[in-house]
Amino acid sequence: MTQTERQPIVSVRNLTKRFKCYTTPAARLMEWLSLGGIKKHSLFTALDDISLSVRKGEFFGIVGPNGSGKSTLLKILTGVLMPTSGSYEITGRVTSLLELGTGFNPELTGRENLINSGRLLGFNERETLSRMDRIIDFAELGEQINLPIKYYSTGMVVRLAFSLFAHVQPDVFIVDEALSVGDVGFSRKCFERLDQMREAGCTLLFCSHDLPAVRKYCDHAMFLFQGKCAYLGSAAEATDIYVEAMSPGGKAHRLGVADQDAERAEHRAAAELHASMPEALSSIFELGDFDRVASVSKGRVGTGAVRIVAVRTTDGNDRPRSTFNVGDRMRCHILSLAYDDADQATVSCQLVNRMGVGAWGTNHALRTGQTTPVRRGRWLHAVFDVKLDIAFDTYAIDVGWGDASGKGHVFDRITAAASVTVSPGTHLDFIGMARLDCESEVTEYGGAAAGLAKDPVGAAER
């Protein structure tokens, strides 16, 4: 069967969903009593003119930030919510994993719950019973299946639920951010099962923040943003556009966020700075670096005597780079412009891991014992050349300029001005937060045979 021969199994045309929002129940009552004469509600558009079609056997991903309408769309396709306008059509039986374990009764055993939930999903008892063994087998619950599920751990309930849903062979399977639960092994098993289901002709609608999974399993994807379809096409491209749009200074603004005028002004200012920077630095800093710093509004403090205008990480040869291996040298370039005079200033740089823990940081005065005199109107190019002997992780780079004379003024400080990813590389010779400078040795001596009779840790018994 070729792609073109297949009929769309899910087709959505111009789907729009608006929610009526009332501030209080009394407002609703007023509106009712006036028979629609007084309008007391505001409309919230959760989905705006969405169209898509998915063919049989295709895996379709939906990505987007929180509140972009992903769940609303899936709920409409499941039949839980009703669209305000537009239409959708699904051929065949739909099963949805909107929330794992919906309809499970804690007092019933795993087995009873399977039958019960199966009924809720519209499968008769015989259908569920005939697949019972495979379901239980897949869930790997062993004897526990005969215990009331109130004694199960959360993960076990999830396994049970997924197993049930994956074995009732729906034509369309809707999964809303549910596969990230469960341990690594089970998660992989779930995806393997999805592959089998695809071969059996099952169509999947998959909404997730797990972008690698979307890239890997979905043929097509939609990037939803504020209820609008921002991109519809290949899964790889959709996730790329999503990541790019949501990164700080990315084009999320262009997709209709906030204030477009402010955005344009920021961009103009960044472009002006970029055009006027010293010629010698043009190989290091790009316009995007200026844009990124210009669009930072939260996480920036300072008097403004010195303003950081661009931050960029490079390798040892000053080629732009933001992923490194453990042990690589990274050069962090900070370009700033002085708006005022300061006799004793210093520039700082800090790496903060994803848990918000400062992994390392220093400032120029601390390191060299010398402060930097700053003159109004001058460009300042600072470089921190760091050997990344540090745990593999993604780090945010906080940079700043401040007064080093003891007054403690902060001229400019930017949290997460850039980010850098440190990968394990080919050979990792340490664990933990940092590769400390370490020597190790083992020396051998003879003649301790008598000591073997006593076994201080009981190793012999084990």
Place this chain on the structure above:
Amino acid sequence: MDEGPKGPFAFILFLCSGLLAWNAFAETLMRSTASFVGNAGYLKKLPLPEQIFIAQEACGGFLTAAISIGIFLIFAAAIAHDGPYVQWFQAIPLLALFLGFAYGLGLVFACLHVFFRDVQPFLNVVVLLWMWLTPVVYRETILSNAQHPHPVIMQLLQLNPAYHYVAGFHDSLWLGHWLAWQRWVICIGITLVVNLLGMWVLRHFRSEIRDVL
């Protein structure tokens, strides 16, 4: 009045014949009203028809009432030596109609309760008041006898839909009479009309209920 059983059990027989059915009705109505909100977890996740939660309450109410009325009738026959009568079996379809009436009202109030969470406590008071406006624990004949003549009230009573069902229970269980066909027609009619109303209300608000839950 000289109708009905005599003796020390007379009042208890009268009381139970109406009150058991009324309690089932009131309970079903109250529970139905809360059922959409109470089952929000299901309604938000599964494309189930909303009315099954009300139907569940009505069926539960029917079973409970059927059992308690059954036990009461055994008591009546064995201890109070009243009956058994074939007429008692009229209580089964009558109970179904009465709870069908509760089901229809339940649909309406369950929808309202989703939007206004004060509906249930409010309804609680209304149902109590309604019980005293309906001759459940007293005989309607006291409203029209020589000492307390209230003929207008007797006519107003006809407008109280619950009266027809309760009177049916009194007639069949307590007096052991066959119900007049007019009574059946009225009861079936009320249940039907209220159910149509309930279905209309649910259809009208269905989409919004799911949004609000």
